[in-house]
Amino acid sequence: xxxxxxxxxxxxxxxxxxxxxxxxxxxxxxxxxxxxxxxxxxxxxxxxxxxxxxxxxxxxxxxxxxxxxxxxxxxxxxxxxxxxxxxxxxxxxxxxxxxxxxxxxxxxxxxxxxxxxxxxxxxxxxxxxxxxxxxxxxxxxxxxxxxxxxxxxxxxxxxxxxxxxxxxxxxxxxxxxxxxxxxxxxxxxxxxxxxxxxxxxxxxxxxxxxxxxxxxxxxxxxxxxxxxxxxxxxxxxxxxxxxxxxxxxxxxxxxxxxxxxxxxxxxxxxxxxxxxxxxxxxxxxxxxxxxxxxxxxx
Numbered sequence: 001x002x003x004x005x006x007x008x009x010x011x012x013x014x015x016x017x018x019x020x021x022x023x024x025x026x027x028x029x030x031x032x033x034x035x036x037x038x039x040x041x042x043x044x045x046x047x048x049x050x051x052x053x054x055x056x057x058x059x060x061x062x063x064x065x066x067x068x069x070x071x072x073x074x075x076x077x078x079x080x081x082x083x084x085x086x087x088x089x090x091x092x093x094x095x096x097x098x099x100x101x102x103x104x105x106x107x108x109x110x111x112x113x114x115x116x117x118x119x120x121x122x123x124x125x126x127x128x129x130x131x132x133x134x135x136x137x138x139x140x141x142x143x144x145x146x147x148x149x150x151x152x153x154x155x156x157x158x159x160x161x162x163x164x165x166x167x168x169x170x171x172x173x174x175x176x177x178x179x180x181x182x183x184x185x186x187x188x189x190x191x192x193x194x195x196x197x198x199x200x201x202x203x204x205x206x207x208x209x210x211x212x213x214x215x216x217x218x219x220x221x222x223x224x225x226x227x228x229x230x231x232x233x234x235x236x237x238x239x240x241x242x243x244x245x246x247x248x249x250x251x252x253x254x255x256x257x258x259x260x261x262x263x264x265x266x267x268x269x270x271x272x273x274x275x276x277x278x279x280x281x282x283x284x285x286x287x288x289x290x291x292x293x294x295x296x297x298x
Contacts, residue, residue, distance in 0.1 A: 008050055009045060009048070009050060010046075012045075012056045012060070013042055013045055013060065016057055016060050016061075018295075018296055019057070019061070019132075019297075020038055020041060020060055020061065020064045021034055021035070021038055021295075021297070022107070023061055023065065023068070023127060023128070024037040024067075024071075025091065025107070026112070026115070026127045026131060027065070027068040027120075027123055027124055028068055028071060028075060029087075029088035029089065029115070029116065030075070030088070030089045031089045031288055032089065032287075036071065037064060037067045037071055041060065041063045044067075045060060058141075061128070061132075061138070062138070062141055062142040065128065065142035065143065066144075068124065069121070069124055069143070072120045073120055076120075082210075083208070083210030084206070084207065084208060084209070084214050084216045084217075085205050085206065085207055085214075085215075085216075085217070086116070086207060087112075087113065087278055087279075087280050088109060088112040088113070088248070088280075089280070089285040089288070090109070090247045090248060090264040090266065090285065090286070090289060091107070091247060091288070091295055092245065092246065092289060092293075092294040092295065093107070093248060093249050093294055093295050093296075094296045095246070097246075097295075097296065097297050098172060098246055098250065103131070103249060104248075104249030106127075106130070106131040107249050108249060108250050108266075108268070109247070109248055109250070109252075109268070109276075109278040110266075110268040111165060111166075112248070113205070114161055114164045114165050114166075115127070118157055118160060121143055121153060122156065122157040122160070123157070124139075124142065124143050125143060125150055125153045125157055126154065126161060129154045130154075130161075136150045139154075166268050166275060166276055167270045167275070170269050170270065170271070170272065172251070174269060174272055175250065176244075177272070178267065178269045178272060178274055179244060179251045179252075179253065179269075180244075181193070181196075182194075182267065182274060183242045183244065183253055185197060186229075186240065186242050186253070186255075187242055189230055191226055191230050194226040194229065194230065195222055195226050197273060198222040198226060198273060198274050199222065199270060199271070199273035199274060199275045200221070201220070201222075201275060202221070202222050202225050202275055202277065203218050203219070203225075203275070203276055203277070204218065204219040204220075204225045204229070204279065205218045205276075205277070205278050205279070206219075207278075207279070207282050207285070208281045208282055209282030209283075209284060209285070211281075211282055211283055211284070212262075212281035212282060212283065213281075215228065225277065236257065238258035239257070239259075240255065240256070240257055240262075241255075241259075242254070242255050242256075243256075245264075245289075247264055247289075249297075250267075250268075251267070252264055252265060252266040252267065253265040254290075261286055261289065261290055262281060263279050263280055264286065264289055265277065265278070265279045266278040266280075
């Protein structure tokens with residue numbers, strides 16, 4: 001496509017590609033599936049009569065949303081057969097994503113996990129309205145509903161998310177400080193140090209996909225989480241290295257065992273303590289973490 005940027009259809013698609021990818025990713029939680037949706041969007045876009053399109057951005061998002069809804073319904077069947085908790089595929093993101101507080105929250109692991117509890121249509125409406133501020137009319141065209149119905153769906157989805165979203169995140173500097181403390185604990189295996197950095201109500205969700213060992217259910221409470229993690233480190237005889245990175249617009253840790261990537265640990269911090277831990281170990285979700293350039297979204 002890059003060889004024909006002068007073509008109007010291609011130029012418009014390239015100009016909006018980051019936005020389209022982010023819409024698809026927030027709806028799907030999978031970068032691989034989001035890329036497939038973009039390919040499907042492109043194939044439909046080049047068949048459109050440009051002369052009949054008043055708003056190319058809205059039209060492209062409409063195509064992307066419809067293809068994402070089709071893909072999301074297919075993915076739901078895959079998730080039903082998934083071993084253990086399903087976490088989003090982590091994305092390495094550029095610094096500009098972290099600087100946009102609203103965008104960083106909307107793509108954070110904590111928020112993406114909450115979005116998994118919405119129906120496909122609720123998720124589409126919520127993402128387009130809350131994350132990208134599309135009009136009800138534009139959203140209605142994308143999800144094939146009336147504007148009045150979309151307003152009701154948006155209200156219901158917002159209420160659902162507000163009841164489940166993690167409490168307000170702290171500043172990036174506080175998050176980084178908590179992450180640095182957590183990193184030291186992982187490297188030293190200090191149980192008390194781990195208890196000090198975890199909030200009493202902390203929840204650990206780990207995703208091994210049936211390929212890597214992981215807890216089959218979320219682990220709740222500082223004592224249980226700390227002992228689960230220290231116990232896991234104690235069973236491992238290979239050298240562990242932990243390095244800071246930025247995943248889904250937020251500070252995270254990249255964990256290597258004996259030089260090989262083991263997983264990505266994303267965190268959510270409230271009141272200077274870690275309230276959420278999201279550990280993605282499924283190797284099928286880690287292909288992009290080391291091989292890809294950090295993404296700019298929107």
